[in-house]
Amino acid sequence: MFCTRFRVSQNRFGKDLKSGWSRPVPCGGPLKERCAAMEHRMQLGANLRRLRKERCWSQEMLAHFAGLHPTEVSRLERGLREPRLRTIVQVASALNVPIQALLDPEPSPEPEPVT
Template identity: 50%
Template sequence: MDIRQRLSLNLRRYRHDAGWSQEEFAERAGIHRTYVSDLERGARNPTITIIERLAKALSVNAGALLD
């Protein structure tokens, strides 16, 4: 499994655990909903800055999104 696949699975899992829609997650992270969708499908390569924003919104360490 490549790093994009790990990121997409972890994002989806943490978002579901939080009970958030993609729209709510995107709002909390300060990014567009379609970008969240693309990330969860493994269609985008986010910058480290975006990974940090996603992690902060989910209250996890950025490394947890890539494990």
């Protein structure tokens, strides 16, 4: 697993500036917790997108049923947001699934029996 991080530089007043993305670095050490959080957000996003598409809903429809803004649903699916518990509950309620269904890894498909 790889993570990206910001290169930070300072302007002449000592204020930090984000100067762009650095190249991906292997997870480990101080970045390990950051990588784990990113994996959880990406898992939530993948499950959210899968459950939404199973119902043939658009992001706008899910946002309407969950009482969220459509951009919030988009950010959740792309793993850009660390959602609040309230948001997770709203989305799970709108999809009529337990909260655990949003957080667990996707179930692996059953292998087809060979005849």
